[in-house]
Amino acid sequence: MDVEFDELKALDIWRRAIVKSVRLDAPDLSARQMSLLLTVYLTPPPHTVRGLANLLKVSKPAITRAVNRLTGLDMVRRKPDPDDKRSVLIQRTVRGSVFLREFGDLIVTAAKEESSSRDDVLPQRY
């Protein structure tokens, strides 16, 4: 019961945050892309294609594609590894930091609102 209540609350915070993000016309990132972005920003470097593929349990080409997308958005960047010229380090960017800062703020705001105002949830016709 308590668990179910927590789950519902958690899901609702998640909903509020992601709905706001979509409404703000943020880049429409997939779960893979978002998980990669968050990993690069919130876990200790170095981050490599191989390492991210293992962590997320997806193929290396899938990581390459996600990095391509995020690089196109200037949210991460590739840096050749000086110690192993086969390897590429995935690093942060200013834009990525800004995006995640704002996204974090959306979550915090959503958590604070937490079922106080229901203005934005009511369907149109009533």
Place this chain on the structure above:
Amino acid sequence: MDVEFDELKALDIWRRAIVKSVRLDAPDLSARQMSLLLTVYLTPPPHTVRGLANLLKVSKPAITRAVNRLTGLDMVRRKPDPDDKRSVLIQRTVRGSVFLREFGDLIVTAAKEESSSRDDVLPQRY
């Protein structure tokens, strides 16, 4: 200061949850698709294409596409509106409920983990 800390904590919970979801090979939903799914499950019906488009501030064809995807996954279903034959109601399914239940559990679990070990995992700045 406190705000930044909360944001970081929130982002890290988000990271843990979404990384786990990706690792579990859950459907790779986009932000739009996830926001639509959560809205259908957590806000009061009825849900229509038009209403969802207004709520998420995206075009109606974008909603149609997202509903197509989620329908293919059997996570929502279309039901013709008996009162207005132009309209289509987007409704829940068993599979969608199960998915969100599990996803909610991932968030709750991530939130519990977070409070225990954070210093080891988080970088100094983001």
Place this chain on the structure above:
DNA sequence: ATAAATCATTTCGATATCGGAACCTTAAAG
């Protein structure tokens, strides 16, 4: 009854992503 507005989908050409195999470069092993 006719015209206008509404709801959702379809179409269009273009781009993005899919999984998996093949590829290239570099590093390590023999």
Place this chain on the structure above:
DNA sequence: CTTTAAGGTTCCGATATCGAAATGATTTAT
């Protein structure tokens, strides 16, 4: 030195999604 392994990208055909305009079906307004 040659061979094998590792790291990452590119290729392949196929599918998915993009925004914008057009379409079909139904409802509302004149």
